[in-house]
Amino acid sequence: MYTFSNRLRLFAIISFVLGAIMVGLSFADVPGSVEDMKAMEAAHGHGHDSGHGEATHDDGKTAHHDEHKTHAAHADKEHHGDAHGADVGHHDSAKHDEHKLAQLQNKPWAAVYVAAFFFMMISLGVLAFYAIQRAAQAGWSPVLFRVMEGITAYIIPGTIIIILLIIASVMHWNHLFHWMEPSLLDPTSENYDKLTVGKSGWLNGTFFIIRAVVYSGIWIAYRQISRRLSLKQDEASDNSNFKKNFRAAAVFLVLFLISESMMSWDWIMSFDHHWFSTLFGWYVFASMFVSGITVIALVTIYLKSKGLLEYVNNSHLHDLAKFMFGISIFWTYLWFSQFMLIWYSNIPEEVTYFITRIEDYNLPFFGMLALNLIFPLLILMNSDFKRLNWIIVIAGIVILFGHYIDVFNMVMPATVGPNWSLGMAEIGAILLFLGLFIFVVFTTLTKAPLLAKRNPFIEESKQFHY
Amino acid sequence: MSSKVIQAMYTDDDVLMSAVKKVRQENHHIEEVYTPFPVHGLDKAMGLPHTRLAITAFLYGCVGLSVAVSMMYYIMIVDWPQNIGGKPSFSFLENMPAFVPIMFEMTVFFAAHLMVITFYLRSKLWPFKEAENPDPRTTDDHFLMEVSVHGDEEALKALLLETGATEIKVTEKH
Numbered sequence: 001m002y003t004f005s006n007r008l009r010l011f012a013i014i015s016f017v018l019g020a021i022m023v024g025l026s027f028a029d030v031p032g033s034v035e036d037m038k039a040m041e042a043a044h045g046h047g048h049d050s051g052h053g054e055a056t057h058d059d060g061k062t063a064h065h066d067e068h069k070t071h072a073a074h075a076d077k078e079h080h081g082d083a084h085g086a087d088v089g090h091h092d093s094a095k096h097d098e099h100k101l102a103q104l105q106n107k108p109w110a111a112v113y114v115a116a117f118f119f120m121m122i123s124l125g126v127l128a129f130y131a132i133q134r135a136a137q138a139g140w141s142p143v144l145f146r147v148m149e150g151i152t153a154y155i156i157p158g159t160i161i162i163i164l165l166i167i168a169s170v171m172h173w174n175h176l177f178h179w180m181e182p183s184l185l186d187p188t189s190e191n192y193d194k195l196t197v198g199k200s201g202w203l204n205g206t207f208f209i210i211r212a213v214v215y216s217g218i219w220i221a222y223r224q225i226s227r228r229l230s231l232k233q234d235e236a237s238d239n240s241n242f243k244k245n246f247r248a249a250a251v252f253l254v255l256f257l258i259s260e261s262m263m264s265w266d267w268i269m270s271f272d273h274h275w276f277s278t279l280f281g282w283y284v285f286a287s288m289f290v291s292g293i294t295v296i297a298l299v300t301i302y303l304k305s306k307g308l309l310e311y312v313n314n315s316h317l318h319d320l321a322k323f324m325f326g327i328s329i330f331w332t333y334l335w336f337s338q339f340m341l342i343w344y345s346n347i348p349e350e351v352t353y354f355i356t357r358i359e360d361y362n363l364p365f366f367g368m369l370a371l372n373l374i375f376p377l378l379i380l381m382n383s384d385f386k387r388l389n390w391i392i393v394i395a396g397i398v399i400l401f402g403h404y405i406d407v408f409n410m411v412m413p414a415t416v417g418p419n420w421s422l423g424m425a426e427i428g429a430i431l432l433f434l435g436l437f438i439f440v441v442f443t444t445l446t447k448a449p450l451l452a453k454r455n456p457f458i459e460e461s462k463q464f465h466y
Numbered sequence: 467m468s469s470k471v472i473q474a475m476y477t478d479d480d481v482l483m484s485a486v487k488k489v490r491q492e493n494h495h496i497e498e499v500y501t502p503f504p505v506h507g508l509d510k511a512m513g514l515p516h517t518r519l520a521i522t523a524f525l526y527g528c529v530g531l532s533v534a535v536s537m538m539y540y541i542m543i544v545d546w547p548q549n550i551g552g553k554p555s556f557s558f559l560e561n562m563p564a565f566v567p568i569m570f571e572m573t574v575f576f577a578a579h580l581m582v583i584t585f586y587l588r589s590k591l592w593p594f595k596e597a598e599n600p601d602p603r604t605t606d607d608h609f610l611m612e613v614s615v616h617g618d619e620e621a622l623k624a625l626l627l628e629t630g631a632t633e634i635k636v637t638e639k640h
Contacts, residue, residue: 336563336566339563340563340564340566343563344563344564346552381524383520
């Protein structure tokens with residue numbers, strides 16, 4: 001049995017509290033009105049002109065704005081005007097200020113959303129990996145099942161937090177999802193947007209929440225069923241629980257692929273609700289899968305270093321590292337397939353997505369390729385390196401940071417536009433959810449023995465040697 | 467002076483494995499082992515060094531990538547930077563996404579083919595090469611261990627029989 005070490009619990013609590021304070025401060029720091037915003041900008045040494053320039057700049061290329069704006073082309077011209085230093089288009093500045101204010105008000109919300117989604121996604125990725133191991137009847141992994149079950153415990157608080165954030169958005173406490181703005185659907189409003197109306201059959205608040213509850217319900221249900229059967233198998237006299245678990249995994253994997261794909265449209269793609277991509281679900285899946293596997297490896301190394309996983313040897317770690325390596329490349333393949341197809345055909349309605357990211361998020365957008373592809377590719381290619389704990393830990397931290405940036409890149413451009421930073425709100429949100437994640441995961445690990453007892457493959461797994 | 471070798475035949479890979487370990491323990495030099503299929507762990511038991519083929523493959527892949535990059539940089543950007551369907555051919559970086567499929571394939575092509583050729587060279591394999599196995603049964607269901615003889619021939623024979631050899635033959639190795 002594992003006992004939650006006091007130091008780790010203290011770390012989790014401090015991380016949670018510190019994160020909560022930082023997030024709270026960043027919410028308090030948000031400007032309440034355009035006047036506030038200008039006063040803050042002046043205090044920070046930004047003139048009105050620079051702020052205005054940024055806002056116009058943004059309008060020229062942000063998908064959701066140029067399409068429902070009556071003067072999309074005009075905004076573009078204005079952008080050129082600004083570049084030449086002429087002061088054109090000042091009659092629009094009030095609108096731009098409001099737009100920028102909305103983005104600044106979104107910042108802490110978006111930071112919380114990104115971190116909440118990131119940790120939920122890790123847990124979901126582990127759940128998918130776990131179900132695959134069960135459905136494939138893998139012989140190497142049963143010694144790691146309890147570790148995976150511990151990590152998937154976070155799926156319950158993780159999805160509940162996401163649902164709460166979504167409800168907050170539907171209640172208009174924030175402006176994360178632009179399509180929730182009621183004036184877009186109002187034919188008399190100047191914001192009236194035909195494209196949003198066209199999608200409102202899918203993208204409407206009630207249905208959105210119902211879907212979120214259904215997805216979460218599927219995941220939580222499988223997690224709870226599988227965990228219960230896994231614990232029952234320890235005490236059983238036959239393998240019926242194991243067989244039931246196998247069937248549950250197979251059913252779950254079918255439902256998971258459907259729900260995960262739709263979840264990615266809802267929870268991520270609908271931030272840019274004028275944009276669509278068919279392989280997006282896979283792309284998000286690859287990201288969660290590699291982060292999940294990485295976290296399994298890190299938790300395993302931690303527990304092993306405490307001497308708690310007697311039967312885990314470096315061949316198990318080698319396998320996990322191979323998965324980290326392979327799925328990192330799979331992620332890049334999907335990232336590139338999505339990027340290159342859109343870049344190549346350059347259709348305006350699709351390409352705005354990448355133009356915003358390349359212009360406003362250049363470093364995170366391309367930097368994540370170095371973190372998520374080049375670093376793991378070079379460091380995890382060597383078979384000997386994949387057996388060294390410290391290499392896996394370093395590669396794992398880089399991969400996790402890279403996939404945080406990946407989610408950041410997916411969410412931020414549509415919610416805060418060019419006003420992004422990796423500041424107090426973002427770091428605070430990471431700490432907040434990291435603390436919660438560690439607390440939930442390690443508390444669950446204390447609740448059952450770390451070695452599944454009567455799993456038919458446990459003996460093979462104990463002897464596993466690559 | 468031609469050297470003498472003892473060829474011991476085995477019919478089971480487990481017996482062969484323990485025989486290899488035993489013979490090595492007794493400090494005899496195993497010239498070669500012939501098996502009809504890969505015996506897992508045999509290389510380790512024989513104390514053979516790790517293959518370095520994977521390292522050559524990595525280097526060949528780097529060569530392939532450089533070939534692809536320099537080829538397309540020269541053709542598409544330097545030599546004749548045409549406007550083809552509005553793609554930006556002003557610099558390599560600007561047009562790079564279009565080159566990635568070729569860069570990838572060339573890397574794989576070079577890594578795979580040159581590594582295979584290296585394997586053939588290192589293991590001396592080519593068409594019309596004369597087969598080297600001393601007994602045709604080693605391609606079907608027998609395992610053969612070849613031990614060089616230094617000193618006491620009879621003692622070595624006895625040792626090999628003790629390890630479970632079914633047949634023992636002493637030959638001159640040319």
